[in-house]
Amino acid sequence: MKKVSKKDILSIKAGSSITFHMDDAESVNTAKVYAYQLSESRYKPDDVERYKTSVKDKLILTIIAVRK
Numbered sequence: 001m002k003k004v005s006k007k008d009i010l011s012i013k014a015g016s017s018i019t020f021h022m023d024d025a026e027s028v029n030t031a032k033v034y035a036y037q038l039s040e041s042r043y044k045p046d047d048v049e050r051y052k053t054s055v056k057d058k059l060i061l062t063i064i065a066v067r068k
Contacts, residue, residue: 004031014047017064
């Protein structure tokens with residue numbers, strides 16, 4: 001996967017996560033920043049406090065929707 005979209009992140013249910021296999025480190029960093037920005041967005045679901053990210057093996061990104 002090369003890009004993570006707004007729809008991908010906002011579709012994560014509160015208390016769950018989704019893992020993305022990225023093509024390069026730049027894509028990982030871009031997706032991490034985007035998840036952080038959406039944490040402050042008015043578009044995120046009401047039961048989500050924020051989005052947390054975790055990187056494994058440099059190219060595997062997990063985004064977690066932290067429940068309020």
